[in-house]
Amino acid sequence: MIASPAIAEDGPYNIDGVVPDAGTTEITDDFGNVKELGPLNSNTTKIGVIHDDAVPTLGSTNPNAQVDLRRAWLDTAKDLTTGDDWLYFAWERDKNTGSGFIAYEFMQEEAPAECDYENATEADLIANCNPWANRTDGDFMILWDQQGGSLDLYLRVWDDSSGTLLLGAPMALDATVSQAAYSADGFRGEAAVNLTDTIFGGVTGCLTFANTIPSTVTGNSDTADYKDTILQPTPPISNCGTVTIRKETVPDEDPNTTLFGFDRNFTVESDAEPPVLEFDLTDDGVQTWDDVFFGTDYVVDESDIPAGWALDSIDCSASTGYEPGDIVTDVAAGTVSFDLTSGQTVDCTYTNVPQTGSLLIVKERKHAADGLGETHPHEGVGFTVTGGNLSAPGLSGSTDADGELCFDGLVISSLVGDYTVTETVPDGYVSDDSAQDVSIVVGPDCADEEDPVTVSFLNTPLxxxxxxxxxxxxxxxxxxxxxxxxxxxxxxxxxxxxxxxxxxxxxxxxxxxxxxxxxx
CATH class of the missing domain: 2.60.40 (Immunoglobulin-like)
Structure with missing residues (x-):
């Protein structure tokens, strides 16, 4: 008989026997009448000592259906009401009348390099890989007693305070910190555990578990045997995440000397005391924190933009684990706002551009036929603009019927220096000044009613x-x-x-x- 779901705490998850919860990570495994990698059956591969086993630790096994896992699921999330971090794990086995225990082991260190499950051959894994070799103090196991349709969960933590790495005694996880449920057909099960109260509680720094091994085992003792193990890469379990802020300028600044000032409202494990929440970036600069505590209402603000520069865009598309709109960018305010929890990384690029102005060239001439003693627009006269940050040969054009020629998008002179406007004087005329220097400032565009920076030329017929x-x-x-x-x-x-x-x-x-x- 399958026990009904207990009324207990499940944090941000819905432990109702409908497996899995949405958004969790699936971990696949071979099942059925096929050989798959698992621990060899020996005295040195028991739960309590397998980390010290000399390779070969693994071999080809064919677990019976009652203990054969088809797949597993894994996730962590923060309960936004309490702020607690929760673990979700689920499984599916090949038969709906299981025996023994479901076990999930969480190790802080990554699996040994020899355990490259995605690229190494089976022969290489057998010869060189012990997946448990990097066990260390503080690693833990959660075990689910499957006998009689039990919903009992136990926590066991590894401890080396005696000088020897030992598996601590089982601690029952009660309904205040956990919940478990089977699916209606008995093939699947799911559980949620409050990590803040059971593992992270009292931890003031970042704690990450990079290697997770779902398995079935024969019991809850140190001498229990592994029956089936899922040896696959798994998402890390942590109470900290990663935030990266990048700086780009267009055009690319060379050399990168301009400092752009930022503020952040979150602290990280590596902060000094008191923390310095301001930081600077130049073009192509990157600031990464991989020890940001999970939390809500985090903000990064480009608070100090140097004179002559403007923020053009904020692009957070390189972030992971977020739906569109979860990360809020405000270019006008210069801010990025976000929450951070398991499975999420923030990666945002701030792009700044030089402020620009426009240049209006006004060309007039004396022409008796159009009116004695007056000046008149001169159409079709060529001009070239050089200097500033313009590449040779610069910008060129000819005046219109109103005797005007306008150029938009010139970087202001305070950043790149002045520009030179040179007239190609038409035959039969003399210019008062055929080359003039001009400073560009932020101002109206050519299409605006108000005139931008203006330089005038007057030609006289000969x-x-x-x-x-x-x-x-x-x-x-x-x-x-x-x-x-x-x-x-x-x-x-x-x-x-x-x-x-x-x-x-x-x-x-x-x-x-x-x-x-x-x-x-």
Whole structure:
């Protein structure tokens, strides 16, 4: 007869015999009339001493259906009401009338390197692997008595205070810290245990169990034999998790000298006393804490952004164990907010970009046909912008019908230096200043109504003046021409028997006075 579920504590889990709970990790195993790896049957492979067994520890076994596990499930979670950490474990066996005990052993150290279950051959595992070799003080086992459909759970903890690693006496787990249930058909079972009250209680640091071995054993004594074991990689059991914060800048800063300041509101095991909750990162910098205690309402804040920089994005997609929306990012506030529990890692990248501004180039010319004495827009004039962080040959363009050319997205000059605007002066014109330096600041974009940083250019058309004398009789006159160009020290002279001519080129607007003397 299968016992009905007890009324007991199950923390964040629902121990009702519907196996497994959602979101738990499945661990598969061979079953049926097949050979599978398990401990050899000898005096040195009993529960209490197998860690000292010299290889070969494993061999090919074929457990009977009553003790043959098909698969197991494993998980940990925090009870958000009490803050306690809970363990969930479940199993499925090949027959619904089991015997002996279900045992889950939790070891702090990872399985030995020789026990590479995913890559090593069976022959290599038999020759070199003892999965229990790294047992240490504080490791523990939870055993479930299967006889008569019992729901009794026991905790046994390894202790080396005597100088010898010994398995402590069984401690019954009562309904205040545990609950167990069978499925209706008897093939499966599940249980939850309060780790905070039974294992983590009083622990002030991080405690992790990296190697878990589900098994069936013949009893609850040190001399019990293993019947079936599931030798597979398992998720770690811990009261701490990992948080990683990364910094990137676009474009990539080289060298990485700009410091971005952060705050955190959580403490870690390795913190000094008092803890320093501020930290700095440069471009390509990474800050990782692998000893963050499980908890809720954790926040990381980019609180000190250097002048000239802006936070562009926060990407936490590299995090694991979270559903969309579980980690809340706020770019405007510079914050990442999250809870942390078993099976979760936080991995967020803050990306900053230089603040930018825009540059408006205004090009005007004097053109009499459009109005005397006034300046007018000059269309089609080419300009090149260099300097700042621009790669050669820079940015180039031509003015529109309004005589304007605008460039967006220029990194502000306080970060990259000034820019130089150079005009390609059209033929027939002279520029007041064909190259001008300009400082870019944060300001409106080109499409905004308000003008951004503006630099203006004015061109003046040039004039050629030609004065000539044409005697109607060849050689009939001896003439001279003298021109005084206002604003210039130069005087143009022509004195010849033949008809003289003077051409003065590239004159800007001014007065030119020419004196012509005709002498026969």
């Amino acid at each position: 004039t050629d003046v030609t004065v000539s004398v044409n005697s109607q009789v060849d050689g009939g006159t001896f003439s001279s021409i003298e021109c005084d160009v206002a604003g210039s020290d130069s005087v143009s002279l022509a004195d010849a028997m033949d008809d003289p001519s003077i051409t003065i080129e590239d004159l800007e607007p001014r007065t030119v006075v020419c004196t012509i003397v005709i002498d026969p």
